[in-house]
Amino acid sequence: MLDGGYGWGLVARLSPGSKIMLAYLFGPKLPRWPSVEELNTLRPQDAVKVLRCGDMALASGHWRVLGDIDHFDPAMWPVPQFLRRADALKRAWRVTYSDADPSRSEREESVPYDTQGLEADSLYGYGSTELLLTKLLEAPDHPINQQRS
Secondary structure (H helix, E strand, O other): OOOOOEEEEEEEEEOOOOOEEEEEEEEEEEOOOOOHHHHOOOOHHHOOEEEEEEOHHHHHOOOOOOOOOOOOOHHHOOOOOEEEEEOOOOEEEEEEEOOOOOOOEEEEEEEOOOOOOOEEOOEEOHHHHHHHHHHHHOOOOOHHHOOOO
16 A cells, blocks of 8 residues: 555456456555455455456566465456446446456446446556555545545
8 A cells, every 4th residue: 555554455357468457455454465364254245446457566566466265256246337427518327347358348328427326437557546545445534535636
């Protein structure tokens, strides 16, 4: 994390050849690497965020691969739908990505602009993923959460 400590995540999907992954991100912030035993306690409903991001940090070793969880079942770790908004047009679309390839959009359906409950349809770089996870896992009064985005 940006200010020390470690967040953790699970790569639920990795696109073939295009270097995009679907990641479930978790807390709490830890002072050390999570153990494989701790990884096996992760549950999708406990994620603080589910997003699509690049895999450069994994490929470069900036993010450490800790291992595989026992009995990974993709059906238990679904690809959520995302929301894409065009603010200038006041329009929005619910975006469905391929279950096998998080880089491939399969469907876009027009929805009301004020639709709630879906993550924004964004592709995060590793720096923005680290910043987001740091903000999510730190207390509201932490300096990183006092800065304007």
